[in-house]
Amino acid sequence: xxxxxxxxxxxxxxxxxxxxxxxxxxxxxxxxxxxxxxxxxxxxxxxxxxxxxxxxxxxxxxxxxxxxxxxxxxxxxxxxxxxx
Numbered sequence: 001x002x003x004x005x006x007x008x009x010x011x012x013x014x015x016x017x018x019x020x021x022x023x024x025x026x027x028x029x030x031x032x033x034x035x036x037x038x039x040x041x042x043x044x045x046x047x048x049x050x051x052x053x054x055x056x057x058x059x060x061x062x063x064x065x066x067x068x069x070x071x072x073x074x075x076x077x078x079x080x081x082x083x084x
Contacts, residue, residue: 001017001018001042002015002016002017002023002026002037002040002041002042002045003016003017003018003020003044003045003046004016004045004046004048005026005037005041005045005046005047005048005065006048006049006050006057007030007047007048007049007050007051007065008050008051009050009051009052011029011030011031012027012028012029012030013026013027013028013029013030013033013034013037014027015027015033015037026040034066038062038066041062045062046059047059047060047061047062047064047065048060048065049064049065
């Protein structure tokens with residue numbers, strides 16, 4: 001059963017059960033796993049955001065976690081290759 005759901009900077013989602021074990025069937029990009037997680041998560045599941053430079057994830061409401069848009073102050077990190 002889903003206990004903790006964490007959305008991170010690169011829009012990936014990590015999901016853990018009540019024993020703290022990862023649940024790979026629910027992990028992936030937010031847009032791909034959001035609906036399945038919200039459907040299967042229990043009422044006591046904990047939703048978190050780990051954006052920006054926070055040292056620990058911030059607990060948020062299920063509704064807030066389920067919104068697609070990032071807060072404007074959050075910088076989404078991407079990588080790129082620059083030819084010299």
